[in-house]
Amino acid sequence: MSRLSSRHLLGLEGVPREDIQLILDTAETFREVLERTIKKVPTLRGITVLNLFYEPSTRTRISFELAEKRLSADTISFSTSTSSVKKGESLRDTVQNIEAMKIDMVVVRHSSSGAPYFLTKCVDANIINAGDGSHEHPTQALLDMYTIRKKYGTLEGLRVVLVGDVKHSRVIRSNIWGLKTMGASVALCGPATLLPYEVEKFGCDVYNNIDEALDGADVVNVMRIQLERQQAGLFPSQREYTNLFGINKERLKRLNKNYTIMHPGPMNRGLEITSEVADGEHSVILDQVTNGQAVRMAVLYLLRGRDMEEGEVA
Amino acid sequence: MTSKKYDLVIINGRVIDPELGFGKDGHIFIKDGKIVKIETDSASIRNELKNLDEHQKIDATDKLVVPGLIDIHVHLREPGREDEETVESGCKAAAAGGFTTVCCMPNTTPRIDNQETVKFVQDRAKDADARVFVVGAVTKGTAGEELSEIGDLVKMGAVAITDDGQYVQNAEVMRRALEYARMFDIPVMQHAEDQQLCAGAIMNESFESTRLGMKGAPAVAEEIAVLRDIALCRLTGGRVHFQHISTRLAVEAIRQAKQEGLNITAEATPHHLVLTDKEIGKEFNTNLRVNPPLRTEEDRLAVIEGLVDGTIDCITSDHAPHSEEEKDCEFDLAPPGMIGLETTLGLIKTFIIDKGYLSWADAIRKMTYNPARILNIPGGTLESGAIADITIIDPNKKWTVNAKKFRSRSRNSPFVGWKLSGQVYRTILGGRIVFER
DSSP states (O other): OOOOOSSSSSSTTTTHHHHHHHHHHEEEHHHTTTTTSSOOTTTTTTTTTEEEEEEOSSSHHHHHHHHHHHTOOOEEEEGGSSGGGGTTOHHHHHHHHHTTOOOOEEEEESTTTTTTHHHHOOOEEEEEEEEEEETBHHHHHHHHHHHHHHHHHHTTTTTEESSSSSTHHHHHHHHHHHHTTTTTEEEEOOOOGGGGTTTGSSSSEESOOOHHHHHSSSSSEEEEHHHHHHHHSSSHHHHHHHHHHOOOOOGGGGTTTTOEEEEOOOOBBBBBHHHHHHHHHTTHHHHHHHHHHHHHHHHHHHHHHHTTTOOOOO | OOOOOSSEEEEEOOOOOOHHHHHSSSEEEETTEEEEEEEEOOHHHHHHHHHGGGGGGETTTTEEEEEEEEEEEEOTTTTTTTTTHHHHHHHHHHHTTTEEEEEEEOSSSSSSSSSHHHHHHHHTTTTTSSSEEEEESGGGGGGGGBOOOOHHHHHOOOOOOEEEOOOOOOOHHHHHHHHHHHHTTEEEEEEETTTTTTTTTTEOSHHHHHHHTTTTEEHHHHOOOOOOOOOOOOOOOOOOEEOOHHHHHHHHHHHHHHHOOSHHHHHHHEEHOOOGGGHHHHHOOGGOOOOOOOOOOHHHHHHHHHHHTTOOOEEEEOOOOOOHHHHHHHHGGGGGGOTTTTTTTHHIIIIIITTTTSOEEEHHHTTTHHHHHHTTTTTTTOOTTBBBOEEEEHHHHHHHHEEGSEEEEEEEEOTTOOEEEEEEEEETTTEEEEEOO
């Protein structure tokens, strides 16, 4: 068995191609497990995983919890509303206390960029970033890449457009790094006020015009627009956003024939994407959700596998 | 026979005095806390030295002897955060860093915006290991709205005013502050960062902030703030001292304003001269969080250029103690600021003097004579009759920054573990040795 080059998954920036390849290949095996009647393997039996969510999350947390359970790990989840964080306990204390209860892996979501890195300095457990601030959300990008690869057989040479709030999107950042490493060509599109400073240094094509961005592309990954961005004055109205950047059927004509529509969820139907497109035959939005479990199983297994005896996957 | 003629003589040192232009080996004679004379070596002087007891002599062979260093931008945290620093501990840190004079900022709790608080700090500083001059608040509570009783502050001994930590955002208030301060011939020390452009920012805006997904403070926030105050200086004839300048375009704006003859001075900190925003993503070290933030390499080099050509008048530490508890957290939740009194000299030697940007004499001028003149405070000279505030430097001593050895009550330095060259050997305050290694 090959090994990942790191015992944590903090982001996709700087992660070697071989690691991403290994995760996607391993996910293929676990994807098959999900089709069985008994969707469970003993791979992580005896391993305890903590899901530490400092930000509200539905699908990512459920996806991780299910992935852990399907690997036979013991799991415990907590979020700020039920923990002692509200009493002012520091992140270090919280996680050290929990690790003292013999936790092997921590899946963390946090509003601060770099919080998962901070945890690697606090505890010995494997750390998996489930989204840190506007920084990275590596498992989301991995499941996006897995979904694309499943359809096209490769990522190499594909044109992927990431549309939305580039400035605040951790999903976009992780997708940029991962897709570029795997040889895809990446285009970014969003209002100028939602593009971060020196965005061109990511090495992507950057557009303010959605029609130009979609021209000749294979994949469109549409990001959720946070309504508070409009309240903060970053764009004038939802109506104008929809007019300028909303993905509707008319706009899809510019895409390559065998195009794919993606969205990491949760969707604002009618704002960044129309229902017609989201539910259309080219949409893989629900496949993304299913694949997310397989990818997260692969990540959990591979990270823990580095620290365990080699064993059969399934 | 014991000579009572002198209390202390520093012998065989290389004396650097920015004002006298002295750069030769010599002996400095001290009596009653004052410098009596500086003499070059001669037979008669050697004879005079013979009559001294050993304990009256400091052998400064191969050392630099300079006026006591002056840092006009220091946070002593007292009153309010005595867990982080006190006047006493801050002055011990100053002495260990070679500083005999520090000016403390008013953003304490409560703020230094009235006579009583000035007096309180002055009383705390009475027996401290450094001279403390108080900088009062521009506005009541440093809230940026109503002027504090500046006349009262000055009467009690405040040497300048500032709302440091925050820009005086309201242009009308700043205009009045400049006009009013002019009556007392004191500068307004300005933390020049437009608050609206910097709202919520945790680092410099650059590709680094883009990459890390952190809210960035744009360089233009400093440039705009500086340009506005230059315009207000021109209007009022007042005096602005720009604190911790960190960007290329702010340096350029100040350079032009000085050429125009406006009454403007500026400072730079070692961290802006040495570090860039590229450090942050490496380990999310919260000790790198500071306002204004660490900038790009281009900015860093421009600030050095400003330091070299005189646009930047002086070097200050912006010594900002924070407790370990407050800094041991997520990057964006940490309070901004780092300590600096005990690392400034070594950083300037290693990264400014050794790199050939400044001579020792020029560097010492920017840490003694220039800051003293900006605030009209004593010091910065070794001439006869001057107060015997003297720093003796071991110029090529290699040392490693060790957090356990800090005299400061706080440890929040990003330079811990760094290998530096140039270290304080003795610090003398009014003829009294306050630090020795």
